[in-house]
Amino acid sequence: MFKRHPLLKYYLKKIVTYIVTIWGAFTIAFFLFRLMPSNPIDAWVKSLERQYSVKIDRGSELVDYYKEQFGLNGTLWEQYVRYLYNTFVKFDLGPSFINFPTPVQELLLARLPWTLALMGISILIAWVLGLLIGAAAAWFRTSPVSGWLTNISIVLSQIPPYLIAIFLVLFLGYTLKLFPTRGAWDAQYPVGLNWNFIQSVLWHSILPASAIIITSLAGWILSTRSLIVTILGEDYLMYAEAKGLSPWEIMTRYALRNALLPQTMGLALTMGFMMSGQLLIEMLFVYPGLGELMSRGIQVFDYNTMMGIIILSIFSVMTASLIVELTLPVIDPRIRKEIMS
Amino acid sequence: MAEQNLKTLLTLKNLNIWYATERGESKAVNGLDLEILRGEIFGLAGESGCGKSTLITGVMRLTKLPAHVQSGEAIFHASRENGQEQVVDLLKLDPGAMRPYRWRNISYIPQSAMNVLNPVLKVEDQIADVIRAHSSMSKKEAQARIGDCLEMVGLSKKVALMYAHELSGGMKQRVTIAAAIVLKPDLLIADEPTTALDVNVQRVILQELTDIRERLGLTILYVTHDMAVHAQLSDRVGIMYAGGIMEVGKTSDVLSEPLHPYSQALVEAIPDIGGERRRIEGLPGAVPSPLNWPPGCAFHPRCKRMLPICQEKRPDLRELKPGRLVACHLYQ
Numbered sequence: 001m002f003k004r005h006p007l008l009k010y011y012l013k014k015i016v017t018y019i020v021t022i023w024g025a026f027t028i029a030f031f032l033f034r035l036m037p038s039n040p041i042d043a044w045v046k047s048l049e050r051q052y053s054v055k056i057d058r059g060s061e062l063v064d065y066y067k068e069q070f071g072l073n074g075t076l077w078e079q080y081v082r083y084l085y086n087t088f089v090k091f092d093l094g095p096s097f098i099n100f101p102t103p104v105q106e107l108l109l110a111r112l113p114w115t116l117a118l119m120g121i122s123i124l125i126a127w128v129l130g131l132l133i134g135a136a137a138a139w140f141r142t143s144p145v146s147g148w149l150t151n152i153s154i155v156l157s158q159i160p161p162y163l164i165a166i167f168l169v170l171f172l173g174y175t176l177k178l179f180p181t182r183g184a185w186d187a188q189y190p191v192g193l194n195w196n197f198i199q200s201v202l203w204h205s206i207l208p209a210s211a212i213i214i215t216s217l218a219g220w221i222l223s224t225r226s227l228i229v230t231i232l233g234e235d236y237l238m239y240a241e242a243k244g245l246s247p248w249e250i251m252t253r254y255a256l257r258n259a260l261l262p263q264t265m266g267l268a269l270t271m272g273f274m275m276s277g278q279l280l281i282e283m284l285f286v287y288p289g290l291g292e293l294m295s296r297g298i299q300v301f302d303y304n305t306m307m308g309i310i311i312l313s314i315f316s317v318m319t320a321s322l323i324v325e326l327t328l329p330v331i332d333p334r335i336r337k338e339i340m341s
Numbered sequence: 342m343a344e345q346n347l348k349t350l351l352t353l354k355n356l357n358i359w360y361a362t363e364r365g366e367s368k369a370v371n372g373l374d375l376e377i378l379r380g381e382i383f384g385l386a387g388e389s390g391c392g393k394s395t396l397i398t399g400v401m402r403l404t405k406l407p408a409h410v411q412s413g414e415a416i417f418h419a420s421r422e423n424g425q426e427q428v429v430d431l432l433k434l435d436p437g438a439m440r441p442y443r444w445r446n447i448s449y450i451p452q453s454a455m456n457v458l459n460p461v462l463k464v465e466d467q468i469a470d471v472i473r474a475h476s477s478m479s480k481k482e483a484q485a486r487i488g489d490c491l492e493m494v495g496l497s498k499k500v501a502l503m504y505a506h507e508l509s510g511g512m513k514q515r516v517t518i519a520a521a522i523v524l525k526p527d528l529l530i531a532d533e534p535t536t537a538l539d540v541n542v543q544r545v546i547l548q549e550l551t552d553i554r555e556r557l558g559l560t561i562l563y564v565t566h567d568m569a570v571h572a573q574l575s576d577r578v579g580i581m582y583a584g585g586i587m588e589v590g591k592t593s594d595v596l597s598e599p600l601h602p603y604s605q606a607l608v609e610a611i612p613d614i615g616g617e618r619r620r621i622e623g624l625p626g627a628v629p630s631p632l633n634w635p636p637g638c639a640f641h642p643r644c645k646r647m648l649p650i651c652q653e654k655r656p657d658l659r660e661l662k663p664g665r666l667v668a669c670h671l672y673q
Contacts, residue, residue: 020519028525235456241522242401244443245469251469256457334460 006278015068018322025314026087030080033303040097040301041066058107064170069095070304087311097302098293104140107293112312114184115282115289118205119274122212127267129213130220135256138228150225158263164281169284172207179219181208183285207241208285216270223266227259261332273313347378349418350528350560351400356413358392361406362630365630366583369408371397371584371639374658377528378564379418382554384575384592385564386607390628392584393564394452397532402431402439413611417634419446426493435597439500445475448521450531458505464491465501468520475524481626490519493556494549511542524559525576533565547574572596577664580604583639584631586658589666600667638670646671 041063045056056063067073069083071094086092093104137146156164173181185191185199209249231237232255240302242255282291290309329336358370369392376550387393389599398404400415415431418444444632449673451457459467472483488498494515503512514534521529531550535543548560550573554561571578571592578592580601588601606624626643630634635642641651650670658668 234460235451236455238403239449239451239457240459242403242443242449243474244440244445245470245474246440249470249474253462257461258459332461334506337504337506 006340007233007329010329014322014325018318022219022314022318025318026078026084026311029307029310029314030083031076034076034079034309036301038301039072040070040303041072043301044097048067056248058059069101074304083307093225093308093311096297096305096308097300098296098305104304107305108290108308108312111288111293113288114287115274115291118208118287119212120271122209123274125264126213126216127207127270128216130226131256131260131263134221134224135137135228135251135259137225137233138239138255141225141229141232142233142311146225149221153221153225156214157222159215160280161211161215163215163283165208165281165284168207168211180204181207182268184288188314208281208287209314220263224259224263227262228255231255231258264331266327268320268324269317276314343524347380349376349416350379351375351377351418351562352414352416353396353400354400354414354416356396356415358395358404358408358413359411360395364630365632366411367637368411369584369631369633370399370632371634372655373413373581373585375579375586376415377560378577379527379560380558382551382561382563382574382580383577384567384571385581386568386571386578387560387581387646388536388566388628388632389613392579392631393566393581394532397449397459397530400431401447401530402434402436405455408669417442417446417478419526433583441475443475444526445524445528446526446530447530448524448526450514450517450521450529450534452532452534453537454517454534455510455537459460459519460505460512462504462555463501463632464503464508464516468516468523470525486523487519490523491516492515493522493553494519498577511538511546514538514542514546515549518546518553522553522557522559526559528562530562531564535570536567547646550574559649568596580607582628584592585639586666586669587640587668588659594665600661600665600672601669602671603642603647620656638668 001094045063048054049056064073071079074082083094086094091105092150093108095101096107098105098218099107130182133149137149140146169181172178180186180203184201185197186204186206189197189200191197196339232336237250237254240250245254279291281287282289286292290312296304297309329339345490353373354368355611356373356375357368360367360369364430371392373392373396384403385393385396395404398408399410404410410432411546413432417429417431419427419429421427427444431442434442448668458464466485466592468490469480469483472478472486478486484662487492488559491500496512496515496519500508500516500672508516514537518534521531521557535546547570550561550563553559562568565571575592577589578586578595579586579604580595580599582603588595588599588604590600595604596608596611599608603624606622610623612621624643628640629670637653638644638651638656644651648670654670656668656670656673658666659673660666
């Protein structure tokens with residue numbers, strides 16, 4: 001059957017790889033967390049002892065009860081099997097410690113839209129702008145403007161996003177007081193689909209979004225420019241010019257079209273990575289996204305919340321690359337041919 | 342081909358195309374004169390590095406820096422849709438004004454077809470876009486024309502729906518020939534289109550080119566260093582050396598009785614099948630550098646019959662007898 005359907009074989013192979021990789025990453029993450037020298041209950045007990053100068057019995061029923069609640073009872077192996085079963089069969093990530101007893105999946109669902117919207121829209125804006133500016137920079141590559149643009153992009157792409165975020169907070173937020181620097185909306189407006197609230201959300205997102213756009217835009221400009229400069233040197237570009245096609249047609253159907261393929265793949269992969277969030281940017285702006293949740297979870301050894309976020313990002317990175325791999329043969333005739341032969 | 346009354350199609354006058362290098366101007370095409378007549382296959386012969394490809398990109402206005410057209414004229418007699426002839430100097434047109442002449446009047450078969458097709462477009466789309474750019478043909482007519490042209494070069498109509506990676510090297514080369522004739526241009530420039538192919542395919546493609554010329558009445562400028570190809574294909578042949586034309590004449594005349602000492606050495610180097618076995622005499626010395634051509638006749642340091650004047654004055658390309666031009670002091 002596979003002999004006659006090489007595409008089917010390809011798809012099956014990719015899906016199996018997808019499942020195995022997710023399981024592998026899940027397992028590694030699980031054991032890495034358990035390797036930490038503490039767990040949420042012990043850490044909490046210790047901090048209570050320190051705070052109130054009392055001695056708490058580590059073997060008491062109360063401690064055991066909470067350990068059970070967090071799945072910390074039994075051997076490591078039992079904990080693993082139970083967690084694996086709860087996660088993938090019951091879709092239950094357990095209670096969160098930072099917001100006990102709210103289940104982790106509920107916390108994640110509440111935070112997800114904020115990260116998705118902020119990251120997704122910023123990445124998309126940066127991608128479209130980067131593609132257009134990069135293409136123009138490649139087309140006019142001999143002009144000094146293009147040279148300057150490239151140099152500035154090289155510098156920007158090497159600056160970490162949080163550094164730019166700090167500068168934005170300092171100058172535009174703190175010194176000039178142009179934009180708000182904390183949170184995702186103004187507390188005076190009721191949360192919901194009303195104009196004041198939406199306006200407030202957009203207003204609050206300008207600084208964190210700019211921080212993300214500025215740094216990733218530079219990367220897209222550079223990669224698009226170098227891709228298209230390479231394509232402009234290809235024989236088929238010279239041939240297209242000899243055919244007397246309009247510069248616009250040469251640019252779009254011949255140069256950009258060939259650059260679009262790798263750039264779309266890049267976009268899909270970046271979208272996958274966004275779930276792990278720009279941790280530091282969200283922390284800096286106290287943005288109610290996953291990154292900020294993660295940083296709070298880390299402080300109190302909240303295994304369940306951290307694992308929840310890790311699982312979510314494993315899932316989104318893997319799913320994004322699966323989608324890329326499944327669509328590649330559909331949009332690129334060369335790859336289709338390679339699979340078929 | 343009737344030899345008389347042929348009208349001029351393209352005249353190159355004192356063409357100079359130089360490459361700007363750190364060590365000075367590299368004069369790849371150096372004061373070249375050439376006339377191509379309507380309806381002929383003109384063969385341009387010359388060794389590697391003599392400026393053949395630079396000349397072609399210059400005529401097609403595809404010269405890219407550091408190469409630049411230093412001076413010269415390329416007078417082209419373009420036929421317009423109303424049947425009139427329009428005389429233009431291709432080198433004086435600005436890039437936008439050159440565009441209408443591309444493909445409609447001058448088309449091109451590249452040296453290597455391996456990478457000239459856009460990998461993400463079907464063959465048909467890549468020929469259709471040139472039709473759309475230069476004619477008012479409907480989509481249906483265009484498709485029919487593309488099919489006809491593919492069949493004319495010995496390909497199936499199905500090739501139109503294929504991508505470049507699905508074609509062999511010979512098929513790609515045929516696609517470029519089909520693309521080159523789709524608008525029936527005045528001049529088809531072929532830059533060694535068969536060098537990358539094996540001898541069998543080469544022979545078949547040359548035969549197809551000859552047929553196409555007969556059927557469509559094209560003018561072909563065929564460039565190759567392969568004298569055997571010229572013997573088979575070209576009506577007239579021009580011998581190029583050091584960025585200039587040394588000799589022009591009917592192919593049979595030049596091959597049987599070369600006049601210029603360089604042509605003589607070139608023809609001498611063609612082995613005879615079944616002829617007496619002999620050691621082929623090479624030319625002494627090496628090709629001079631285009632950065633610094635020898636003064637006077639560029640060939641004089643390697644010439645067996647050099648005269649004193651050869652070191653001082655560059656010989657003009659002069660008509661020795663009707664249809665026979667040679668740039669050599671021996672005949673002036």
